[in-house]
Amino acid sequence: MTNAELLKTSLHASHLELKAKMSPFAGYDMPVQYTSVKEEVLSVRQNVGVFDVSHMGEFFVRGTDAVKFVDEMITNDFASAPVGKAVYSPLCRDNGTVIDDLIAYKLAADEVLICVNASNIAKDWNWISQFAPQYNCKLTNESDDFSLLALQGPKTVEIMQKLELLPKHDLEYYAALRFGNFILARTGYTGEDGFEIFGSHKEIKNLWTKLLELGVAPCGLAARDVLRLEVCYPLYGHELNDEITPLDAGLKWTVKLQKPKFKGQAALVEAQPKFRLAKLMLEKAIPREGYAVLDSSGQTIGSVTSGTMSVSINKGIALALIQKDQWPKDEKFFIQIRQNLWPAEYTSKAFYQGAHK
């Protein structure tokens, strides 16, 4: 795809003005970094940063059966979530493999917003739109009508107050509501406190300008990837993909087998996980996607799905899918980097503890 064919978010001109390094992502020309990845990660961990994530997809479901429809499409429990709550969930095929992971926001008893990964908009739409006519609801893809900002970091509330965008009764973690011209959600992809703010292109452009004027650091996709990996959030295309089930990727907590009915249920009831996700740390080297993971006998038992240098803990960090039947009893792991085998420290907790675990 040439640059001319790439899509642009409504903030594209501003990214260029800020001299961001741009790179194609999910068909969009997106900002990867503005100043330095390190500085941007630290802004979010210690202060506040803003991401243009307008490339992400927004589907709306409206009607009496809106909640029922979404609940039966996704693996997590959406039916019993109160109005105003958000639920993270995989979206699975009948065979239990993962089409995408998403957040569903229960804006009203008869209105649901589903936010999906940019690279999966068409795939998700093709899957769920075929079932919508069986329900008393209307499913629409409004991705092209919305821009989306993620304001993230411990000082988010301070900024929201200054902008008079903080609802009177605040908004708890994983809650959402319509507020003026925006949809505000207390969600994010960094492990810090934060809001995701959906709005029209025009409203979001104005808000972006105000945020920059208030000194909020613009942050790119590179920092976003480091931040999510430090708190061990999965990324579709890496820890999750078309070939594996949520049970393979440590997402058992998002699969509510006891629900009356959902896509993939029969397969997931029977499924034996093939993989287990390992969190691995290296003191002196940087693990990367695709590197082999070995046990102490030198046998290859899996591979790294995401790896980077952690800015917050200053170590190499990796998520790796390990063959479940080859999970080492001694929990000793090694990562092959070029000619060398590096001992990796296995950890059961996230690499970094943000405000939200």
Added chain:
Amino acid sequence: MSHQVPAELFYTKDHEWVRVEGETATVGITDFAQSALGDIVFVELPAAGSTYSHGDTFGVVESIKSVSDLFSPLDGEVLEKNEALEASPDLCNQAPYESWMIKLKLSSTNVSHLLNAKSYTEFCASLD
């Protein structure tokens, strides 16, 4: 992007710089390279005694998001590596032309395949 290209050095299209003094060459990465890579967080360099022909991979430099090979600009044997960079890789960002990576004892002093400062500047301009 404005970046420094000292006139007295030679360059490669892989963005290494070379200072040739008699039979010794000192090698590092250019200002353009460090700027394109961003925060450099890891440098892997060869032990003294390793030998390379020009074009061979002699080491690796990593930013937070990327891994890049380092290519030997000339033929020779490694006399010394800059251990300070392995401890503080960010020196490459701060002072790319002081942060040399290896010193080579050259087996051939033919530098005809290298770029001078003017050609390298033009080459970088063609990449933008």
